[in-house]
Every structure is written in structure tokens, then in C-alpha cells.
Amino acid sequence: MSDTLLTPVVDDDGAPFWEYTAQGELRIQACANPDCGELRFPPRPCCPHCQSFDSEWRRMSGKGRIWSYVLPHPPLLPAYAEMAPYNAIVVELAEAPRIRLVGNLVTEAGAPLNSVDPSRLKIGARVQVVFAEIGDFTLPQWVLER
Amino acid sequence: MAAAALKDATAIVGIGQTPFAKQLPESEKTLACRAILAALADAGIDPSEVDGFASYTMEETDEVEIAKSIGAGDVTFFSKVGYGGGGSCGTLAHLASAIATGQAGVGVAWRSRKRGSGPRPWKNTAVQLPTPGQWTRPYGLLRPADEIGMLTRRYMHEYGATRDHLFNVALACRNRANQNPAAQMYERPMTRESYMTARWISEPLCLFDNCLETDGALAAVVVSAERARDCRQKPVYLHSVAQGLPAQHHGMVNYWNDDPLSGPAWTAARQLWKQADFGPEDVDVAQIYDAFTPLIPLSLEGYGFCGRGEGGAFTEGGALEIGGRLPINTSGGGLSEAYVHGFNLITEGVKQLRGTSTAQVPDAATCLVTAGEGVPTSAVLLRS
Numbered sequence: 214m215s216d217t218l219l220t221p222v223v224d225d226d227g228a229p230f231w232e233y234t235a236q237g238e239l240r241i242q243a244c245a246n247p248d249c250g251e252l253r254f255p256p257r258p259c260c261p262h263c264q265s266f267d268s269e270w271r272r273m274s275g276k277g278r279i280w281s282y283v284l285p286h287p288p289l290l291p292a293y294a295e296m297a298p299y300n301a302i303v304v305e306l307a308e309a310p311r312i313r314l315v316g317n318l319v320t321e322a323g324a325p326l327n328s329v330d331p332s333r334l335k336i337g338a339r340v341q342v343v344f345a346e347i348g349d350f351t352l353p354q355w356v357l358e359r
Numbered sequence: 360m361a362a363a364a365l366k367d368a369t370a371i372v373g374i375g376q377t378p379f380a381k382q383l384p385e386s387e388k389t390l391a392c393r394a395i396l397a398a399l400a401d402a403g404i405d406p407s408e409v410d411g412f413a414s415y416t417m418e419e420t421d422e423v424e425i426a427k428s429i430g431a432g433d434v435t436f437f438s439k440v441g442y443g444g445g446g447s448c449g450t451l452a453h454l455a456s457a458i459a460t461g462q463a464g465v466g467v468a469w470r471s472r473k474r475g476s477g478p479r480p481w482k483n484t485a486v487q488l489p490t491p492g493q494w495t496r497p498y499g500l501l502r503p504a505d506e507i508g509m510l511t512r513r514y515m516h517e518y519g520a521t522r523d524h525l526f527n528v529a530l531a532c533r534n535r536a537n538q539n540p541a542a543q544m545y546e547r548p549m550t551r552e553s554y555m556t557a558r559w560i561s562e563p564l565c566l567f568d569n570c571l572e573t574d575g576a577l578a579a580v581v582v583s584a585e586r587a588r589d590c591r592q593k594p595v596y597l598h599s600v601a602q603g604l605p606a607q608h609h610g611m612v613n614y615w616n617d618d619p620l621s622g623p624a625w626t627a628a629r630q631l632w633k634q635a636d637f638g639p640e641d642v643d644v645a646q647i648y649d650a651f652t653p654l655i656p657l658s659l660e661g662y663g664f665c666g667r668g669e670g671g672a673f674t675e676g677g678a679l680e681i682g683g684r685l686p687i688n689t690s691g692g693g694l695s696e697a698y699v700h701g702f703n704l705i706t707e708g709v710k711q712l713r714g715t716s717t718a719q720v721p722d723a724a725t726c727l728v729t730a731g732e733g734v735p736t737s738a739v740l741l742r743s
């Protein structure tokens with residue numbers, strides 16, 4: 214059992230996402246077929262719309278809205294139990310509402326997962342991506358848009 | 360044509376179970392053998408006649424061990440169905456197909472699990488899968504309760520469902536468990552106050568929105584309709600069977616398709632009703648997979664008992680109780696009888712159509728049994 218926060222167990226399809234976050238960029242996989250160009254998440258080998266294996270990683274604005282959220286309470290893994298109740302949120306991206314990312318709402322990049330008062334969590338609230346280094350990874354996190 | 364070939368072609372003629380408890384001393388293998396031998400004795404079929412097996416991919420006891428322990432003969436069909444509790448009714452569907460097409464004559468489906476004694480599966484960080492765990496677990500979305508809680512919050516937001524609706528589900532299951540001496544929650548009544556003040560697990564889900572942790576095993580015996588007429592028990596026919604994996608579905612973390620709140624139930628339901636001689640309005644009693652209370656309103660919508668977004672309101676006015684519009688989970692279900700990946704919902708469906716349930720629906724002749732919603736799923740329509 215882990216005493217630290219979990220870091221992503223990356224697969225081939227997901228690796229570029231984490232390489233871009235390490236550079237402070239939120240990029241989503243998109244079909245590179247010029248007749249298609251559909252975004253897709255989670256990443257996968259080929260496009261479910263046109264079956265092309267050509268893909269690119271399109272930069273997002275990092276703006277979105279809270280689609281839903283939970284407040285987990287114990288029993289939890291130790292590092293998470295220490296912060297409970299904390300929030301986990303799903304964010305729909307402003308330019309592609311059907312692309313949704315799981316994350317945490319925090320007061321600032323790198324702040325604990327329980328740093329925002331739960332009363333401030335609202336479905337539809339506008340949020341902006343920030344990046345936090347956790348272990349060897351850079352994770353996207355979210356702050357309320359000011 | 361192929362659909363008609365399966366309709367009522369096979370029947371469940373035997374069911375068996377062990378006691379249910381938070382902890383049982385015997386091994387999963389021993390419990391599995393006890394449940395299977397009880398089911399065969401119930402059917403009046405000698406174990407040497409068993410030539411087909413079906414279980415879940417998560418089942419830890421395999422056909423080799425089971426077959427040699429119970430004294431099965433030559434086995435000519437065996438299969439495993441994936442996705443945890445989504446596979447429960449799929450085991451019957453696979454056996455029905457195998458028996459109807461002559462690949463086997465006597466099929467056994469089973470599930471044995473010491474989830475009560477064993478570790479909570481989500482605690483094992485070593486086996487977290489890269490997809491989709493890399494997109495969820497670092498953020499503390501660790502457990503099925505967190506993943507389903509996320510969909511529940513959105514469902515409540517979109518359709519105005521409330522905690523009282525979830526309580527109606529928990530209460531119906533608990534009331535039935537209090538009629539069932541085999542249930543883990545027998546003689547443990549629930550009140551609205553005890554529900555509303557229970558500790559949170561993952562807001563908006565509290566302790567009583569979550570299924571039990573159980574040690575136990577169950578089994579069912581399936582044969583052809585023709586053979587069923589000569590068995591000891593009244594046959595319960597597999598009228599229609601279906602599995603369901605919707606387009607662009609993502610498992611329990613189904614946040615990434617166009618419509619995350621219409622889950623696998625909708626896909627399984629379309630296939631199930633297409634093959635059936637009757638519809639949702641003709642279902643006398645239902646056993647609906649209840650790992651979490653919100654799966655009931657979602658499933659009621661998916662299987663066509665009400666319209667989209669109406670699942671919460673459907674639970675009002677005692678609709679899920681005996682005498683209500685649709686009595687559900689009449690043994691207590693996963694919430695209050697036992698959580699063995701939904702196999703007790705199958706055996707309870709059989710008991711209802713035999714007329715032997717501890718919470719019998721008068722003259723029940725049709726029963727829907729569903730598997731886990733929110734994961735690739737399965738369902739069966741039983742009729743007497």
C-alpha cells in the first residue's frame with residue numbers, strides 16, 4: 214500500500230499527454246486526418262470516427278467548467294485519507310465540452326487536494342488549469358477563474 | 360431467427376448457496392463446491408452429468424479445480440464473462456447459448472467470493488491499470504464509490520434526483536432483507552434518520568448507498584427446456600438474455616462519451632426486449648444490480664420502466680416495495696442481503712418464479728434480473 218499520492222501509470226497512448234504537461238501545456242489527442250480532425254480522450258491508437266492512425270496533440274486553452282465532483286471520505290489510501298474530505302472533480306473543457314478531465318480544485322498550483330472550501334464547489338463553475346509537480350510527473354490541477 | 364432459437368429454449372432448474380457473512384472460515388474453492396453441489400441436488404442432477412461451466416473473469420476458482428472436486432464428467436463448454444458484476448447474467452446467457460446449440464447438456468454458473476474477509480480491491484495500487492487509471496487515480500478518484508458518486512452528483516444536478524430517492528432504494532432492499540433470515544442485514548431495520556445521518560463514503564454517497572462486504576458463494580444449473588420438464592423443481596425459463604457494451608463506453612469512469620448518464624443498461628435492454636414476448640410493463644418483480652443505490656434509478660430508465668431522468672421520482676410512494684409498482688431486490692439485494700457480484704439476484708429471481716421467496720410477490724410469473732450498471736453489463740428475463 215502506498216503512503217504517497219499515486220502518480221500516473223502511463224501507457225503508450227497516454228505518454229504524450231504527460232510529456233506536454235511537463236512543459237506546462239494541456240494538449241488533447243486529435244485525429245490528424247484533415248477531413249476529420251476530431252478530438253478524442255482518453256487517447257487511443259486510432260480515430261473512432263474515421264479510423265485514421267494519424268494523430269496530433271492539440272493545445273487547449275486550459276479553461277473549463279466543473280461537470281461534477283465528489284468529496285471522498287475514508288477508508289482511503291493513507292496519503293489521501295490524511296486530506297479527507299478532499300475534492301475530485303470532472304472538468305469539461307471550454308472549447309470541447311465533451312472532452313472531460315478528472316482533476317482536483319485547489320487554491321493554487323501544488324496546494325493540497327483539500328485546500329478549497331467544499332462550499333465553493335459548484336457544477337458549472339468556471340475553472341482554469343494550473344500545473345503541479347507530483348513526484349516525477351506534472352499533473353494538471355484546476356483553480357477557480359477569477 | 361437466431362433470437363427465436365434462444366427464447367425459452369433453456370431453463371434454470373437448480374440453485375444453491377452457502378451462508379452469507381462478513382467472514383466465513385472456509386476457502387473460496389470449498390464454498391464454490393458447496394454452492395454448486397447444493398444447486399445440483401436442488402435440480403436432482405448427478406454431478407457426473409455436468410459438462411458446461413460459466414463464471415466471471417474475476418472468479419478465482421477455475422473450471423479445472425471445480426470439475427475435479429465435484430466429480431463432473433467430460434466438460435465440453437466453459438467460459439468466463441468480464442467486468443466484475445457486469446458479468447453475472449452473462450454467465451447464464453453463455454450457458455443458454457451453449458446448451459441451445461448442443462455444445463453442452465448440463466451447465467453450471469457460479470460465483471464464490473470472500474470479499475468480506477479479503478482486501479478491498481482498490482487498495483491494491485500495484486495492479487492499477489494504465490488505462491484509464493492514469494486519468495483518475497492520481498486525483499484521489501480511488502474507489503468504485505468515488506467513480507459512481509461522480510455520475511450520481513451529475514445525475515442529481517441534471518434531473519433533480521435527491522438523497523430521499525436514494526434512501527427509497529436502500530429502504531426497499533433493507534425491508535426485504537428483514538424478511539429474509541439468510542440476509543446479512545436480517546433483523547437490522549433502517550430508518551430515514553439512520554440513513555440521513557450515516558457517515559459519508561464519497562459525497563453524495565453515504566454508507567447505506569454502498570453494498571455490503573460479503574463472504575459467500577452461489578450457483579445455478581441450466582439445462583434445455585425439454586430436460587427441465589423432468590427435473591425435480593419447477594423450471595424457470597430463460598426467456599431472453601443479453602449482454603451490453605455501448606458505443607464509446609469507458610467502464611465505471613464513463614465520463615468521456617457524449618452522454619455519460621445513459622449507460623450499458625440501455626444497450627442490454629434494447630437487445631433484451633427485442634427478443635422478448637413481453638415488455639417492461641409486464642414485469643412482475645425485478646432484481647436490479649445494486650452495488651450502489653443510484654444504479655437503481657439509472658437502471659429503471661435504461662430498462663424502460665420510466666423515461667429518461669424519471670428514475671428518482673419512480674422510487675416515490677413505495678413503488679419499489681412489495682405491492683408497489685415494481686418490487687425490487689426481494690431478498691435484500693447487494694445492499695442488504697449479500698454482495699456476491701449479483702449472483703444472489705439471479706437465485707432470488709428463480710425463487711420468486713418458483714413461489715418460494717421470503718418476500719413473495721403474489722403470482723409472480725416474470726422477473727427481470729440485471730447485472731452491474733456502469734460497466735459492460737448483462738441481463739436476463741426469467742419466466743415461469
Ligand SMILES: [Zn+2]
Nearest residue numbers: 244249260263
Ligand atoms: Zn478521424
